[in-house]
Amino acid sequence: xxxxxxxxxxxxxxxxxxxxxxxxxxxxxxxxxxxxxxxxxxxxxxxxxxxxxxxxxxxxxxxxxxxxxxxxxxxxxxxxxxxxxxxxxxxxxxxxxxxxxxxxxxxxxxxxxxxxxxxxxxxxxxxxxxxxxxxxxxxxxxxxxxxxxxxxxxxxxxxxxxxxxxxxxxxxxxxxxxxxxxxxxxxxxxxxxxxxxxxxxxxxxxxxxxxxxxxxxxxxxxxxxxxxxxxxxxxxxxxxxxxxxxxxxxxxxxxxxxxxxxxxxxxxxxxxxxxxxxxxxxxxxxxxxxxxxxxxxxxxxxxxxxxxxxxxxxxxxxxxxxxxxxxxxxxxxxxxxxxxxxxxxxxxxxxxxxxxxxxxxxxxxxxxxxxxxxxxxxxxxxxxxxxxxxxx
Numbered sequence: 001x002x003x004x005x006x007x008x009x010x011x012x013x014x015x016x017x018x019x020x021x022x023x024x025x026x027x028x029x030x031x032x033x034x035x036x037x038x039x040x041x042x043x044x045x046x047x048x049x050x051x052x053x054x055x056x057x058x059x060x061x062x063x064x065x066x067x068x069x070x071x072x073x074x075x076x077x078x079x080x081x082x083x084x085x086x087x088x089x090x091x092x093x094x095x096x097x098x099x100x101x102x103x104x105x106x107x108x109x110x111x112x113x114x115x116x117x118x119x120x121x122x123x124x125x126x127x128x129x130x131x132x133x134x135x136x137x138x139x140x141x142x143x144x145x146x147x148x149x150x151x152x153x154x155x156x157x158x159x160x161x162x163x164x165x166x167x168x169x170x171x172x173x174x175x176x177x178x179x180x181x182x183x184x185x186x187x188x189x190x191x192x193x194x195x196x197x198x199x200x201x202x203x204x205x206x207x208x209x210x211x212x213x214x215x216x217x218x219x220x221x222x223x224x225x226x227x228x229x230x231x232x233x234x235x236x237x238x239x240x241x242x243x244x245x246x247x248x249x250x251x252x253x254x255x256x257x258x259x260x261x262x263x264x265x266x267x268x269x270x271x272x273x274x275x276x277x278x279x280x281x282x283x284x285x286x287x288x289x290x291x292x293x294x295x296x297x298x299x300x301x302x303x304x305x306x307x308x309x310x311x312x313x314x315x316x317x318x319x320x321x322x323x324x325x326x327x328x329x330x331x332x333x334x335x336x337x338x339x340x341x342x343x344x345x346x347x348x349x350x351x352x353x354x355x356x357x358x359x360x361x362x363x364x365x366x367x368x369x370x371x372x373x374x375x376x377x378x379x380x381x382x383x384x385x386x387x388x389x390x391x392x
Contacts, residue, residue, distance in 0.1 A: 005033040005042045007057050007065060014046035017053055017067065020376040022107045024055075024065025032059065038165060039130030041068075041075045056112070056131025062163040066112035066131055080135070080142035083110050088146060094369040100183040100190075102204055102370040103147060108380035109372065113160075116143055117204060119183040123152035124194060124201045125173060128160045140173055151175025153194045155201070170195060186211070188235055188264055196252055203229065205383050206295065208368045209331060210236045212387070213291060216329055217242045222289035224282075224323070226275050226316060227296045231257035231268055237291065238266035245269045245289075247278045276312070279319040292320045293331040295385075300336040309339055310347045317351035321359065324390045330359070333385035337378075344386045352388075363387040 009017060013028035024044070036042060042057040044067065054075065055067035068075055087109040095101045103123070104116040113129035123143060127133055133156075143152065152173040161168055181201060182191045192201045210232050217223065219241030225234040228246035230253045238244045238261065246268055248254055254270045261268040271278045275296070294316045299309035317332055324330060332344050341364055352359045367373065367383035374380050 004054075005036045005040060005057070007032045007036075007042045007044050009044060009046050009052070011047050014052065017044065018070075020067075020070060022055070022067040022112055022377060023063050023379075024067065026064055029064055032057065037134075039132075039134035041131070056129065056134075058130040058164060060165055061130060062160075063129075066107075066129060068110065068112070075135070077138045077141060080111070080138050081146055084142045084146040086110070090372070091370050098183070098185045098207065100185065100202070100204055103143070105371050105380065107377045108374045111139075114139060116147075117201060118147055118149060119181050119201065121150040122175075122177060122181050122194075123147055123149040123173075124181075125152055125154050125156075126158060127154070127156045127169070128158055128164070130164045130166060133161075133164075133166055144174055149175070151177045153177045155194070155197075185232070186236075188239060188260075190230075190232070190235070190260060191263075192230060192256060197230075203232065205335070205367050205371050206232060206333070209233075209293075209333065209365060209385055212363075212365070213237065213293060213329070213331055214240045216291060218290070221291055222287070224289045224292035224320060226279065226292065226294045226320060228257065228270075229253045230260065231270075233293045233295070234268045235260060235264060235266065238268050239264065242291070243267075243269075245271060245282075245287075247271045247273070247275050249274055276315055276319065279316065279323075283319055283323055287323055288325055289320075289323050289328065290325055291329045292324060293333065294320055295331070295333040295335075298336045299334070300338045303338050305336075306338050306343060309334075309336065310343055313344065313347035314350045314354070317348050318354035321351055321355040321357060321388075321390055326357075326390055326392045328390045329362070330388045330390065331385055332388065333383070335383050337382040339384070341384050341386065344384060348386060348388060352390075358391040359388040360391060361386060362389050 008031040010030045038058045043051045044053045053067045053070045100119045113132040115126040117124045156169040214236040217240035221242045223237035223242035223244040225246040228248045231246045234244040234246040365385045
């Protein structure tokens, strides 16, 4: 049997990797066998002792080592099918009222670099690193067999692939992918164009928060959706009788929102432009709202980005709180791993003082069950939201 290539860890990294942390950073690597191809599967050892784990290695990648297993199993087609099946089993009975869910959440489902979302019979897939690119056929076959999806498309056009030295890939993986993918979330029919949309198509991770805010809507309430993208929050609020206003700088996304609103028989007003600029205009016009959501894009892709991101949250929350009626609700949300709940609270505290009011923290929420958070993978916790009630 051919010996598998080996990567040796620094002693300081052994305990972390043995604890099932799935990343080996450049400083963690003591040595590696010569000639390892980008994304090749390797055995991982400490300076002494047995094999600790097995995973992909790309010496030139931003994160050279991505671990797959700690049991010594072979990384073959059967392995990928087991991982997809296990992910589906963990979600069974936990996602209700929709025919869309995240099937694979990368490291949190034991497959670093693979994200897959299913929308009814159509699957959206991202392959993000050299290891999964090397095994793309096995992974695609496993997804097709285990999900039973009629069609699948690929949106492997992320910056992470460039950092791995890979070309970007988009297009059909199998079946006939419609120009407009349609799925249901409660009593709404939602859709997107798979090649125009962001990421794999739709932000399924805000599903629980959309429902939560909708539950607070009273007919006639003013609802403000800041950084709306295709307006999932706006549509849910409008279905409950709110007068929704959605703000985004993506004209394609706003056009999709208007189309979805017409299709669902609800009205949503859209405002195109930089969110903070539009908020200032609305404030100048003395607009009033009962419920609002502030859900910007990632903002902080590195730890050093956090201070600047907090300033944007502070400015946006101050403007929004200033337009809320007393007793009104504001959901402040981040999809950035590096932004903590405490950062959201700090930004909101300064924002409330700027707006000349106080606010009560009603709830803190996290990502839904189909976007799992593993203790061994701190990075898998990324979506955090704080629900505030405005006081005078």
